[in-house]
Amino acid sequence: MANAVFIAGDWGTSNLRLSLVDADGAVLDTRGGPGAAAVPAGGFPDTVRGLLADWDAAHGRLPLLLCGMVGSTLGWAEVPYVAAPAGAAEIAGHLHAIDLPFESGGGRAVYIAPGVKGTNLQGAPDVMRGEETQVLGALITHPDLATGDHLLCLPGTHSKWVDLSDGRITGFTTALSGEIYALLSKHSTLARGAQPWDGTPDAGFREGLARVATAGADILHLLFETRARQMAGVLTAKDALGFLSGLVIGGDVAATLARHKALGRAAPARVVLVGAPALNTLYTLALASHGVASLALDGAEQSTAGLLAYFRRL
Amino acid sequence: MANAVFIAGDWGTSNLRLSLVDADGAVLDTRGGPGAAAVPAGGFPDTVRGLLADWDAAHGRLPLLLCGMVGSTLGWAEVPYVAAPAGAAEIAGHLHAIDLPFESGGGRAVYIAPGVKGTNLQGAPDVMRGEETQVLGALITHPDLATGDHLLCLPGTHSKWVDLSDGRITGFTTALSGEIYALLSKHSTLARGAQPWDGTPDAGFREGLARVATAGADILHLLFETRARQMAGVLTAKDALGFLSGLVIGGDVAATLARHKALGRAAPARVVLVGAPALNTLYTLALASHGVASLALDGAEQSTAGLLAYFRRL
Incomplete structure (x- = not known):
């Protein structure tokens, strides 16, 4: 040993x-x-x-x-x-x-x-x-991350979008994505009647991502669709929480990319995800829905x- | 009688x-x-x-x-x-x-x-x-509302932005603003250490409105400032929840106006607010921060x- x-x-x-x-x-x-x-x-x-x-x-x-x-x-x-x-x-x-x-x-x-x-x-x-x-x-x-500029995302309760330049953290932005999802999925009226979701990227999650890609990052006006779509019979109780997660994670990614654009920054060629594998998978799909590649690294390691x-x- | x-x-x-x-x-x-x-x-x-x-x-x-x-x-x-x-x-x-x-x-x-x-x-x-x-x-x-086109906002747990045309409701959009604020102010990490807020438009609320007016409607990336600004010593515990409310209500208004613009609609000359008087006051200020006039009507009446x-x- x-x-x-x-x-x-x-x-x-x-x-x-x-x-x-x-x-x-x-x-x-x-x-x-x-x-x-x-x-x-x-x-x-x-x-x-x-x-x-x-x-x-x-x-x-x-x-x-x-x-x-x-x-x-x-x-x-x-x-x-x-x-x-x-x-x-x-x-x-x-x-x-x-x-x-x-x-x-x-x-x-x-x-x-x-x-x-x-x-x-x-x-x-x-x-x-x-x-x-x-x-x-x-x-x-x-070690290839130790030189040059890289954009990292550490998804979690408070997701962090981190700018790394020649091995040093130069700036970062916190998104409340994980906490918002947790509060809404446990305590809100949106959760009423919804079935539990295991966090895998199923049809509901992909529908939420697609929704943000079409309708924009303004999730304050999209979240209620989790309920209204069920009432209209176009979203099942089984898919509801995945859809909600897709809205939140999709909204996080879309808003970040929009903010970069507004600041005159080039779209990132790749985002390095550092987090729990299951969450990395969801962000990988959200980034892919905007045509952005990713490298997923295990946060604990x-x-x-x-x-x-x-x-x-x- | x-x-x-x-x-x-x-x-x-x-x-x-x-x-x-x-x-x-x-x-x-x-x-x-x-x-x-x-x-x-x-x-x-x-x-x-x-x-x-x-x-x-x-x-x-x-x-x-x-x-x-x-x-x-x-x-x-x-x-x-x-x-x-x-x-x-x-x-x-x-x-x-x-x-x-x-x-x-x-x-x-x-x-x-x-x-x-x-x-x-x-x-x-x-x-x-x-x-x-x-x-x-x-x-x-x-009765002047019974003819022509009007934009109404009914602020609340689920705020409704309603299009009224010749006395009929033609479409509407729900914003989760009130519920998001309630969840965040009661159950989130943002509420830690914050002092109670009585819902009046104080310095904290106005700071939140100003923040959205400057930084945009993307509140998912602004909400954490409620905590980070306190740690940086630029926001007091007394002003924290007012700031949070300013972000949410300001974000609701900014996102609605941005959505109208994206749809090619003219900016509303006036928004008719129908709600509890205290909440109408907060939305009146949020609309005013974008140069939009309002008429406030008591919801119960x-x-x-x-x-x-x-x-x-x-």
């Missing part, structure tokens, strides 16, 4: 994913844990000690590198945002170091990555925390790679 | 408003009651008998005319939609009549108005139930007037 050299942790609001990593970035073992929001105040040290006890017994107390909301006000320690443009050097230079003590003596080195603050395509302040590490990890797994990039700079 | 001739009831999902009305449309008395969703299955007859007992004692069992979700699947009886173009004659011609019996003998004539089905500005099916009666009521209180129009055609 290769030698583990550090532990990578992507610690979001609702989920923790820990990976035991060797010097080449290979993941030797993984485990989950509670999201940052579920850890009581002051509870991070004991949570970490408990989760890592057996890995510690086997490998010694390896350095723990963390990214995500663990560095926010609801996390372990608030780590100030680093201003864009920012690459791995800037992030690694602003890691928040904690020497976690143990009753039995000794300690563990813990490092929490800062988020990035920047300006969105509309010229207003924007922030990310966790996504910067996935972006910088993509540079490790795909990029997160570990990004933390490796910081570890190498310790 | 003038003679009451009928009882008007606007019976929505979450609220019932009953009015005792004379032959000229003057409201002699009002009372509230449970929303259609709060009435148990089969419970509408007893609810009505109970709520109206003392009016019946004073005035006899006057005809009861109802509009709104009381005519939907979750209401008293499902009344099929009338297809646009539709005016008072078409609606009155399709009232659903119920003879409500009483144990003591005799009965009450109850009439439930149908909703209207039509086509939205994007060419897809759309529906309304209750708003049609407010629109047709506006023709009674403001128009509803009663619309039911009067049907009553006169019985």
Whole structure:
């Protein structure tokens, strides 16, 4: 078995994913844990000690590198945002170091990555925390991304559209797409009578994409069609939530492309998707409906790679 | 005291408003009651008998005319939609009549108005139930609206933008503005740390309107600014929800005007707002930020007037 050299942790609001990593970035073992929001105040040290006890017994107390909301006000320690443009050097230079003590003596080195603050395509302040590490990890797994200009999209609760230039994040725009879909599909009148949807790109989803491609990105005036089309008998209860997702994801992509055009930017030749595979698939189809190619990268893998990039700079 | 001739009831999902009305449309008395969703299955007859007992004692069992979700699947009886173009004659011609019996003998004539089905500005099916009666009521209180073309907006949970031509509803588009704002302000990450907002057009609301006027109607990419601006110290927790409302209402208005333009329609000289006074005020400001004049009419008054129009055609 290769030698583990550090532990990578992507610690979001609702989920923790820990990976035991060797010097080449290979993941030797993984485990989950509670999201940052579920850890009581002051509870991070004991949570970490408990989760890592057996890995510690086997490998010694390896350095723990963390990214995500663990560095926010609801996390372990608030780590100030680093201003864009920012690459791995800037992030690694602003890691928040904690020497976690143990009753039995000794300690563990813990490092929490800062988020990035920047300006969105509309010229207003924007922030990310966790996504910067996935972006910088993509540079490790795909070195061709380390030079030149690239547009990345990290789909999720708060999707991030990120401009990357010569290996540094220069600006980014947050879309509320995932959260809007979650709220509408769970709590709105649009969800009434709709059947559950498993997130696969079925006929309903494609119909939603097609709808946006025809009618435009103005989803505020399209969303109600999820209900009105059912009443008119042209959309089934089975297809309703897929249609809704197609409107939201299609709307996110269409609005981004329209914004680029309005700013005089060339249409992107390709978008690099960094996210959960199922969500990447939906965005791939949405981009394809506008004739834009994509490269889909697994978000969890990029997160570990990004933390490796910081570890190498310790 | 003038003679009451009928009882008007606007019976929505979450609220019932009953009015005792004379032959000229003057409201002699009002009372509230449970929303259609709060009435148990089969419970509408007893609810009505109970709520109206003392009016019946004073005035006899006057005809009861109802509009709104009381005519939907979750209401008293499902009344099929009338297809646009539709005016008072078409609606009155399709009232659903119920003879409500009483144990003591005799009965009450109850009439439930149908909703209207039509086509939205994007060419897809759309529906309304209750708003049609407010629109047709506006023709009674403001006869100048009965001829020519007018654009009306009925702001609410599901805002309706209605095209009226020579006194008939020819088409309409639903915006999910009110429901989106309610979901985001109550359940989303945007609401974290934000202070309550009383719905008055304060600095935060105006900032949101200005933001849309500058950055465009694409609110999916603007909504997160509600949070990012607070983190950047350029928006206070006190102004946050007003800013969010400004984005949503401003986005609704901007998207509607953009859609009209894309369809080759002339910009509306005036929009007739039919809604709750506080909400009318917010939309008046949003329209004014685009240089569009408005006429604000109280929604409750128009509803009663619309039911009067049907009553006169019985």
